[in-house]
Amino acid sequence: MPMEKNFNATEAEARLAAAWDAIGAFKAGANAKPGAEPFCIMIPPPNVTGSLHMGHAFNNTLQDILVRWHRMQGHDTLWQPGTDHAGIATQMVTEREMAKEGNLSRREMGREAFTQRVWQQKKKSRATIIGQLKRLGASCDWSREAFTMSGAPDAPKGEEGNFHDAVIKVFVDLYNKGLIYRGKRLVNWDPHFETAISDLEVEQIEVAGHMWHFKYPLAGGATYEYVEKDEDGTVTLRETRDYISIATTRPETMLGDGAVAVHPSDERYAPIVGMLCEIPVGPKEHRRLIPIIADEYPDPSFGSGAVKITGAHDFNDYAVAKRAGIPCYRLMDTRAQMRADGAPYDEAATIAMAVAKGEKTLTEAEVDAINLVPDDLRGLDRYEARKRVIDQITSEGLAVTQLVKSIDKETGAEHLELVPLVDQNKMMQPHGDRSKVVIEPMLTDQWFVDTAKIVEPALEAVRSGRTKIIPASGEKTYYHWLENIEPWCISRQLWWGHQIPVWYTLGRKLALEDAEKSLSQHSQAGEDVRLVADGILKDMAEVRRSGYGDIGIICASNEQEARKKAEAEFELPPKFFATEEEAKAYLAEDPTRGKRETLLYRDPDVLDTWFSSGLWPIGTLGWPEQTPELQKYFPTSVLVTGADILFFWVARMMMMQLAVVDQVPFHTVYLHGLVRDAKGKKMSKSLGNVIDPLEIIDEYGTDALRFTNAAMASLGGTLKLDTNRIAGYRNFTTKLWNATRFAEMNGVFGAEGMAQSHTSAIRSPDVQNTVNRWIIGETARARIAVDDALTNFRFNDAADVLYKFVWGKVCDWYVEFAKPLMDGEFAPETRATMAWVLDQCYLLLHPFMPFITEELWGLTGQRAKMLVHGDWPSYGAELIDEKADAEMNWVISLIEEIRSSRTQMRVPVGLKLPMLQVALDDKGRAAWARNQAIICRLARIDSLTEAAAPKGAITVAVEGGTFALPLEGVIDIAEEKARLSKGLEKLKKDIASLSGRLNNPKFVASAPDEIIDETRDNLHLNEAEAAKLQTALARLADAG
RNA sequence: GGGCGCGUAGCUCAGCGGUAGAGCACUACGUUGACAUCGUAGUGGUCACAGGUUCGAUCCCUGUCGCGCCCA
Structure with missing residues (x-):
């Protein structure tokens, strides 16, 4: 039956995918030769937030090329697929969908019901994603599909697995080794999701910023000589001031100021360091006074040179406050609204005043309990509060002003007016990468990985070359980040994720807080702290040493284990509660229960998604069980991923695998450029500027998309979608199709010469004609060049070689040369050679264009194996005849x-x-x-x-x-x-x-x-x- | 401000010491046994700029200008 005139991609792709599936073509070890070396790639698990975009198509094409190439070489190959639960992103997508459908909100629904709802979202998205990967021809071992939350306690049927166990085990192990700790720290807080996020999840976005200048009057009407000098030391300004001028972009945080800082070398303010000044906002009768301190942080050349210190709402201020022992007053709640809790303002301000004057010292918990938001501002959004603060200060005449010409609208008269000085500057403002809202630094209790302690092996592995990063520039970036690594905040105040396996003791915690309070009361009363009970002192010392330390914390893989540990650790029998609220309610019913039982409740937070995906290489292979797959395929061969998640994921996998199993997770990391949209913007799910690869596949076929991806995969570049180019490579598939059609029409695949023509080993002596000898040599050159390119991850070079060989040599010349040879003495060898050459085209192109090549392979003969398991050629220069060439x-x-x-x-x-x-x-x-x-x-x-x-x-x-x-x-x-x-x-x-x-x-x-x-x-x-x-x-x- | 990287044909990009490349676009012309999703032949480049190293620089070094990205 003669061939169709064109390749029907849509029809053939589905049929061939099914055929591969039917023979288990992608199963781990399929087509492996006896004793073959293993080759393993872990898919970067897509988030179960929706569907795949061009970036995924690109990424997975490259992986599939490597995997198919190795599989054809007879290596024991595994491409491990799966998806990531992607905590914050998935929770966001699900909530969005729920809102669209008019469902109950997350909070109305409750935690259990909500997580079940997210599991549904997971199921749906997972199906979409896997479907897309299959259409792309990804030759993953689908029977091994993994999920970063498989086997979680609330997982529905069909989500079995042990990934959750692995994650929890690692948390417990790292905790026991002292590599994970809990502490009250200033973290990036996302007011939309009401959770902490890591530094990496914060995007700095340039916005039009305003800077206001306010006067902080000196306490008690004190004055000083304010002198400004130029570079030569000549006095340019001398005046008597009763205030210090402060510039701020965030006036609402003034309410939480703990001090004003100036540089120790700043002569202008030297006279007033140590004095108190007044925060120019809040009820007159309870204006707070704060000290003026010297610290290295303020830049004397910027603004007035004086900086207000709000330790609870700014990272730099926090460091200053810690150095100087300045209290950090938290002003906002989890939604970044001005706090409405606690005692009225006058009471709070009175305590804060006593602290500022050095009459009182507070514990952290006490500081946190103080709400310094004036009553009229409580409950307001932070930006509304800002407006009011500015208005109040300005109306009181404490804003720094300037004269501005203005025109009276009614009379048209010109006059000079004093208006507040506001600098309009562009400034970088932190935004949540998912929520896009302005991040609020927030003082909260969080869990951290002590990354400084586990970073060294990860650095050493790359320095020594045990893991190689391609391109090499990626190594520089890797070193730079890891050498300056910050503690990693791994707790998230979300519901979707691995719940932290930690239980707190309610009674003991409360007792300790009481002890702390009484201790500070004793010391404030001037009593010798030695008078305080020994037991409390001992506990306090431990509290101080380890933050919240181990006291009252049980870390265990599950509740049974937690119970055992609690029984061993505490004298009173443990009683477990799901939440702190339940435990408190239980205690409130009968306060003496706390003396009879240890009341334990679980940490409600979940782990950062990257904590679990950081275990992807071992977790998908069955760890902590010592599975045969783990033995065989780990450490894995190559990780193919975008340069943008080098820190998020690659570095963390390095650190975690080394910390947990003391081995590198992969030998090579191939970092590719980012897929951008037409404007050069990063494509992202949340931005909505994604291009659906399926549309491209529908129009041009998978092979064309894949070949385009390979051709554009030059190292270090970015990838812009160009449909013209895709069309060009679609034409390339047509070209190959028609060359085959020509051969078929000329009896190349006829029954007569079949056995001979399809022998994979062609020997030069068997072929006499120069034309045939020449194309055989060209084929050998192409094979060498393709292997060379792929060995070095030069996908674009490989694609280029193949394109030029197939189109430029085989189609342009060899087919033409062969036409007159189809009759006469060289006809048999020409047919044989052409059959062989086309076979080589199919073989060499298969990793790039699996569908059309498999189709042609099947159409042109009875084959022992499908092309997916074809034998990758190994002939070389011996086939090149220089004279024929x-x-x-x-x-x-x-x-x-x-x-x-x-x-x-x-x-x-x-x-x-x-x-x-x-x-x-x-x-x-x-x-x-x-x-x-x-x-x-x-x-x-x-x-x-x-x-x-x-x-x-x-x-x-x-x-x-x-x-x-x-x-x-x-x-x-x-x-x-x-x-x-x-x-x-x-x-x-x-x-x-x-x-x-x-x-x-x-x-x-x-x-x-x-x-x-x-x-x-x-x-x-x-x-x-x-x-x-x-x-x-x-x-x-x-x-x- | 710090780090990484990029300025090559009209466009999108390869090449990175030995006489400038591809695809698309453009122009002209279409023949013989596959292919008009094609064929043949063309047009088009001071390889951002200025110095330096070298026998030789698009390629290495320094600086300047312009543009990205990451981290502050």
Whole structure:
């Protein structure tokens, strides 16, 4: 049955995918030769938030190319698939969908119901994603599909697995090793999701910012000489001030100021360091006073040089406050609204005043309990509070002002007006990468990984080359980040994720807080702390030493274990509660219960998604069980991923795998560029600027998309979607299809020569014809180049080689050369060679274009195996026949010369011309004799006669000879002169350049011999050709 | 401000010491046994700029200008 005219991608892709599936083609170890070396890639698990975008298509194409390439080589190959639960992102998507559907909100629903709802979202998204990957032809072992939350306690049926156990085990182990700790720290707080996020999840976005300048009056009406000097020390301003000027972009945080800081070297403020000043906002009668302190942090040259210190709402201020023992007053709640809890403002302010004056010291918990938001601002959004604060200060005359010309709208009169000074500057503001809202630094209790303690092996592994990062620039970035690594905040106040396996003791915690309080009361009362009970002191010391320390904390894999530990650790029998609230309610019913039982409740927080995905390599292979797969495939071979998640994921996998199993997770990391949208913007799920790869696949076919991806995968670049290019590679598939069609129409795959034509090993001696010997050599070159490129992860080079070989050599020339050979003595070997060459095309292209190649493989013969398990060729230079190579290149250049000449002389394409052989060396004569039919056919020559060139002929100069096309009366002499002159000009230029170099003694002395030889050869060739053109021009001059 | 990287044909990008490349676009012309999703032949580049190293620089070094990205 003759082949269709075009490849029907849509129909064939589904059919072939099913066929692969039916034979288990992608199963781990499929097609492996006995004793084969393992090759394993872990898929970067897509988030179960929706569907895949072009970035995923790109990423997975590259992985699949490597995997198919290795599988065909007979390696024991595993491509491990799966998805990531992606805590915050998935929770966000689910909540969004719930809102769209008009469902109950998350909080109305409750934790249990909500997580079940997210599991549904997971199921849906997972199906979409896996479907997309399959359409892409991803040859993952689908039977091993993993999920980062498989086996979680609330997982529905069908979500079994042990990933959750692995995550929890690692948390417990790291906790026991002291690598995970809990502490009250300033963290990035996302007011939308009401959770802490890590530094990496914060995006700095430039916004139009405003800076206000306010006067903080000195306490008690004190004054000082304020002196400003220029660089030379000349006094430029001297005045008596009763205030210190502060600039701020966040006036609402003034309410929580604990101090004003100036640089110790700043002479302007030296007189007032140590004094108190007044925060110019809040009820008059309870204005708070705060100390003016010296610290290295303020930059004397920026603003007024004085900085307000709000330790609870700014990272720099927090550091200053910690150094100086300044209290950090928290002003906002989890939604970044001004706090509405606690005692009224006057009470809070009174306590804060006592602290500022040094009359009182507070515990952290006490500081946190103080709400310094004035009653009229409580409950307001932070931005509304900001407006009011500014208004209040300004109306009181405490804003720094400037004179501005203004026009009265009614009278039109011009007058000068004092208006508050507001600088308009662009500023970088932190935003949540998911929520896009402004991040609020927030003082909260969180869990941290002590990354500084586990970073060293991860650095060493790359430095020593045990893990290689490609491109090398990625290594620099990796070092830079890891060498300056910050503690990793791993707790998230979300519901979707691995709940932290920690239980707190309610009673003991409360007791400790009481003890702390009483201790501070004793010390404030001037009592010797030694008077406080020994037991409390001992506990306090431990509390102080380890933050919240281990006291009252049970970390265990599950509740049963937690119970055992609690029984061993505490004298009173443990009682477990799901939440702190339940435990408190239980205690409130009968306060003496706390003396009879240890009340325990679980930490409600979940782990950062990256904590679990950081265990992807071992977790998907069954760890902590010592599975055969873990033994065989770990450490894995290559990780292919985007450079953007080098820190998020790659670095953390390195650290965690090394910390947990003391091995690198992969030998090579291939970082690729980012897929951008048309404007160069990063494509992201939440931004909505994604392009659905399925649309591209529907229009152009998977193979075209994949080949485009490979072709654009140059190292270090970015990838912009270009549909024209995809169309170009779709055309390439058509080209291959039609070359096959030609072969089929010419009986290449006929029953007769079949057995012979499909032997994978073709031996040069079996093939006599130069054309066939040549294409066999070209095939070998292509195979070598493709392997070389793929070995070095040069996907674009591999694609380029294949494109040029298949289109530029096989289709453009070999098929044409073969046409006249289809009859006559070389017909059998030509058919055999063509069958072999096309087989090689299918084999070499299969990793890039699996569908069309598998289809052609199946259409062109009865095969022992599907192409997906085809044997990757290993032949090499031994198939290259240099003589055949030289001869065919000569033939090609002769044909090109003739065609070019004809076109420029406007010889009608259809016209067959006689040709004269003016001069030709022996090699040329032999070449002509062997390839006459081809040349005549392709250059449209009808005869060759040995003769001198007549007047009015086109000259065709090639290596070793000159031909002429007699066209007297037909050609335009001037045109031919121009053509020859143009060629001659270029040759002359080249000759000048080449001989210039050769005449330079330094060149001859310094350059390598092969370069000198090459230059000399080139010069001779150019000179020979120039001579021929000169002769031709001279003849034309005679004629003209 | 610190780090990484990029300025090559009209466009999108390869190449990174030895006489400038691809695809698309553009121009002209369409023949012989697959292919118009095609064929043939062309047009088009001071390889951002200025210095330096070298026999030789698009490639290495320094600086300048312009543009990204990451981290402050």
